[in-house]
Amino acid sequence: MISVQNLTKSFGDIRALDNLTFHAPDGQITGLLGPNGAGKTTCLRTIYGLQKADSGQALIDTVDALLDPLAARQLIGIFPDKFGLYERLTAQEQIAFFAELHGLQGAARNQAVTAVIERLGMTELAHRRSAGFSQGQRMKVALAQAIVHQPKHLILDEPSRGLDVMSTRILRDLLRELRAQGTCILFSSHVMQEVAALCDRVVVVAKGKVAAEGSPDELCAMTGESALEEAFVKIIGTDEGIAA
C-alpha cells in the first residue's frame, strides 16, 4: 500500500504538488492521470525519495522514503521516467546487476533473473548487448529490472510511451498478472485508453492537486459523461468538474 498525504512541493514560484493526498491499495492498479506538467513525475519521485517534499509525507507500507530511503526502495520496483540502458552489457547482465543491488546473490540471483527473462518472453534477447535494442525491447529490459526482485509495490512513470501494440499488450498482461498476485501498482499516464483499460482506481491530478478520485466508472458517473475522456476534460477543464 502506498499512501501519499498532503504532499506539497514548490520549485520557486511554481507549485508542483499542492496538498496532494491519495492511496494506492495492494492488489489494485492505481492510475495517476493528469496532463503534462500536472506533477505526476514529481509525485512519484517523492514516493521513492529522489525528491523531497516541502511538507507532507509519502509512505510505502509504513516506511517513509524521506526518512529511510533504502528501506523504502527495498519494497518497490521502479519503472522510471527515463530508462537508459547500459549498452555494453547484455540484457541478462543488466537485470542481474539490479537484482544484486536488491540483495540477491549467487543462485538466488540467477534464478530470479532467469525467471523474469522467461516471464517477459525475452530469452533470445538475454545474451545480446542492448546497444541495438528497439524501444519495445528496451522497455522489456527496464520492466525486468523493475520486477526482478519481486517487489510488493510497483511504480511506473508513463510506462507505455513509445510502445507498439504488442509491447503495450505485454505490459498490460504483466501488470494484470502482478495485480492478481497482490502487488500494489501505481502508474502515471496521460493516455486515457490505457487508464480506462487497466486501472481499478484513477486519481486525476491537475496543478499538483487531486482533482477527482475513483474507478473509471465512478468518474464517468460523477461527471455525467459516458467516456472517460470526456469526464477527464470536464474534471480538469472546469471548476465545476472539480467541485463535482
Next chain:
Amino acid sequence: MSSAILTVWRKELRDAVRDRRSVLAAMSYAFFGPVLMAVAFFFLVSQMTDDSDVKIDMQGTEHAPALVNFLAAAGIQQRDEPWPNGRQPIALEFPADWDAAIAAGEPARVVFNADFSNQQQRAEISRVTQALQNYSQQITQVRLLARGLHPQLMQPIDVVRQDSATKGSRAALLLGSVLVFILLSVFWSGMNVAIDISAGERERNSLEFLLSQPLSSTELVAGKTLTAASFAMFGAFLSLVIIPFVFAYVPLERIGISVDLAWQTLALMAVMLVPLALFATALQLFVSFRAKSFKEAQTYISFLLMVPMLASFGIEFARIKHQALYYLPLTGQHQAFLDMIKGEPLNVVAALASAVITLLCSGLLMLGIARMLRSEKVVFGL
C-alpha cells in the same frame, strides 16, 4: 566492504572493459608515452656522444701531411660530399709555408673557419679544436725535450675535476620528466572511465534509476571511484612495467647516467600510486558528475588535468623545495619518487603521511559527491 560497493565495482568494470575508447585511452598513454620519451632520449644521447668521423673541408693538406695524419687518427677526415642544408661548412686551411714555420719554430698559421655559435655543430667544432690543441701540445713537448727542458714546466697547475653530481643524481635530472609522466598516468588513464560512469550515466538517462535503487549514494560513489581508480592503476602499472624495458634500449650509460629502476623500486612506486589514483578519480568524478553530458565533462576535466600537470612540472623544473610538499597529495608522491630514484633513503614517515592525507582527501571528495547525488538540484539539474 559492503556487497553493494562490490556489485557496482564489478558491473562498472565489466562495462568499462568493454568500452574500447576507455581501454585504449588507458593503454595508449602507458604505451606511447615511454616510447616517445625513449626516442627523445635516444636522440639526445646519440647527439651527445657522436664518435663517428667528423668530415670537414681541408685545403692545403699537401703542406701539412703530419697534421693531416694526426687529425685522421682523431677521426677528422677530408669531406667529399656537400654540406647538408642548414649546416655551415667547417673548414681548415693550411698555408704553403707551414713546413717552414714549423721548422723555424715560429707559430704556423692554420685558418679554422666555422659558425662557432651553431649549437648543432658544437660537438664537431669542439672535436676539431681539441685535436688541434693536442697536436700543438705534442709539438711543444717535443720542442721542450729537444732543448733539454722537462715538458711539465708548461703545466704549472694541475686542475683535478671532481664532478659532485653522482650518477644517480644526474639521472634524477633526466628522470624527473619520467617521474612526472608516471605521476600523471593515474590522472590520464582513468579519465575516460570517470567521465563515462558519471556524466555518461546522466547522458544515457540511467542515473535516475540507479539512484532509486536500495544502495546509499556513498556506496554508489565508492564503487564508481574504485572502478575508475582501477583503470588509473592499470595505466600506471603498464607505464611502470614498460618504462624499464624501453629504457634498456637507450644507451644512457654513455652519457654517464645510470637508470637503475629495480623492480622493488617500481613495486613500491605502484603501491604509492594507489592513494593518488583514488584521489585523481574522485576529483574527476566530482567535476564530471556536475556535467550534463560527456562532452561537457571532457571540457571540465581537461582543465582539471592542467592542475596536476602544472603542479608537477612546476615543482620539477623550478626545483621548489619545501617541507609541506612531502605531505600533500601528488607532491608527496612526487618528492618520495624523486628521493627513490636519486638513491636517497625514503622518508618513510612523510610517505606514509602523504598516503594517509591523500586517502583522506579522496574520502572527503567521495563524501562530497555522495552528498551531491542526494541533492535533487544536481541530479535533475533543476
